[in-house]
């Protein structure tokens with residue numbers, strides 16, 4: 001077993017290590033909300049060629065997108081929580097569902113128009129429009145990770161899952177799911193095996209926590225209900 005480092009930052013518990021090793025140690029999670037490698041060989045060259053500007057950020061060489069999580073790893077992740085939302089679900093072997101989450105990137109180039117998250121939620125398909133088109137990115141967020149998700153999209157996902165008081169992201173990257181969870185008054189558990197991204201995630205989540213502490217009245221926990229998935233799926 002390789003070394004696993006655990007860091008607790010307020011309501012967030014972050015692990016530097018391979019999720020295959022960390023996941024068996026975890027319990028008490030309500031929702032798995034994650035963005036695993038899709039296995040489409042996204043790499044530094046492809047990202048650079050899309051950025052098309054001299055100011056494009058250099059993420060160094062990365063090769064973690066060569067393969068998607070195995071069926072065993074997906075099963076292990078899913079065994080840790082009742083509710084699941086997996087970006088890139090269209091690349092993985094998952095059961096039929098009524099509720100795909102559709103992030104429409106308002107794309108005008110030749111990139112994918114949408115990204116899909118598979119869920120096991122008893123809801124109908126849901127869609128968000130949030131422009132993310134090469135270098136044109138709504139919200140003007142700083143970029144820390146080559147396949148970073150928009151904060152607004154991750155907040156939208158968490159908001160659709162009101163039962164998720166504790167959110168797990170075993171492929172945390174730069175910690176966007178964690179920042180969203182903390183800003184929404186939820187607890188967060190994150191795992192990342194790349195030390196650079198792990199440190200970035202720690203910094204971003206620390207900053208989110210500081211902001212929440214400053215505005216505690218706005219950051220009260222969302223009401224806990226038995227299970228808010230009571231709507232129909234049609």
Ligand SMILES: C[S@@+](CC[C@H](N)C(=O)[O-])C[C@H]1O[C@@H](n2cnc3c(N)ncnc32)[C@H](O)[C@@H]1O
Nearest residue numbers: 018019035145148149171173174176192193194
């Ligand atoms: C698609 S990225 C996540 C990006 C993230 N959503 C963000 O906004 O920054 C997937 C991340 O999973 C990490 N990863 C890949 N395999 C892993 C494993 N077995 N255990 C933990 N992390 C892993 C990669 O290093 C990469 O940062």
